[in-house]
Amino acid sequence: MATSMLSTNLKYLRKRENLTQVQLAEKLQIKRSLIGAYEEGRAEPKLVTLVKMAQVFNMSVDELINPELPNLAKSGSGHASNVRVLSITVDAQDRENIELVPYKASAGYLNGYADPEFMEELPKFRLPMIQGPGTYRAFEIKGDSMLPIPSGTVIVGRYIERWQDVKDGTPCIVVSLQEGIVFKRIYQKANASALRLHSDNPTYQPYEVALADVVELWEAKAYISTSFPMAEISLDRLTSLVLDLQQEVQKLKTVN
Template identity: 45%
Template sequence: MILAKNLRFLRTEKGLTQTDLAEKLGVQRTMISAYEDGRSEPKLSALDIFSKLFAVSIDELLHHDIQQFGRKASKNKEIKILTIAADESDRENITMVGQKASAGYLNGFADPEYMESLPQFHIPTLSRSATYRAFELSGDSMLPLVAGTVIIGSYIEQLRDIKSGKTYVLVTSSEGVVYKRVFNYLEENGKLFLVSDNEHYKPYEVKAEDVVEIWEAKAFISTDFPNPKDKAKPVSLDDISQMILDLKTEIIRLR
């Protein structure tokens, strides 16, 4: 019955009627109804059409409850190569994405003209074997790093390389540009859990398919010299585990 449930969920999620889906398959509407009720099973050719139409694997359609657990994400999912700025010596520069620029970055990161319009700089001590980008923080969710701090991140090509507990700048279609401590649950449910170092902010989840870019934090630049007394309370692994447990409980309750 997982297939029947998945077909019904994916069809409604895409805003299609049973008649719409029947036309795409070249069958009667009653056949789609039978698929969704579990009274009939589609042939391989129909499964292939469903797979392409809903952008899921046939294995996922047959064996994974998409409505309950979300879409699976391959741990090998690649994030596309970026537009890179270089100097006269063909040495890569670091492009700076300020707070005001972050809103347009989601749409402009692949546009060479847009990227060239952003400030660029170079740090000699960073390894030349990686690609870097700089992002200016807003808000106080990652204290003791305050708003205005610039995070320099190293480009991560594959989601499988995300290491739980480390901090990353994520560019996502759902949340925009954020800097968080990330926990990798891709193989379990196709999602990432994002945790703030400031305990006043609750963790939340992001679907892998919403991730556009990931940058592993390597350094930061700040004109603020924080007083140790003003630092946020450190978040322990036990605290993080409890926050994630609370989040999962809340998600189940909302369902």
């Protein structure tokens, strides 16, 4: 990242939002002197701070460091798609891998999702049934909030560039600064300021995540699990089985 690129954009965005250096520092939870150092090109922020900056200004990281940012804003075409810079890996045939984010790596993923070195360390695989354009990633989920999909299941998701394109009720992996990595069905708020997250397990109440906190959105396309679902037995079938068992018991009594 070019230091001058960020320093120019940061100063422009801060003034556009009528924020002082102190106010911006409070939002980012850092010292005011660091804001001055960033704007003067004397220092570069850590990745986690860079992500927070992008969220504060409601844009993606790549837009934040875009040298054409002031011109895009003037033309009205700035941050129209919520596109994020994703680090990806490819195989020997230059095909994108599916990187697996184990549950234990969830916390590290939030800070390293745009770090090529972090992504290189993740397990990788390919699925023949996953075809077509798009970037795919797999996330191991924990908990029972999306039963009957059990804890430990791996959800394979396709990266969503525009959250506005996702239909209500779509199951998604949501990566946010507020909640980390969660698997939920998403619903859009009418005021477009938050996403409402619903669990399939009715014992869990829906809740909201501010769009400003959403880092990534992955539409669930497949899942991998070592647990097989229990067969559903209708009441009529269950009654029939009980009657058959009673008849077998009666036969045994008669024989004895």
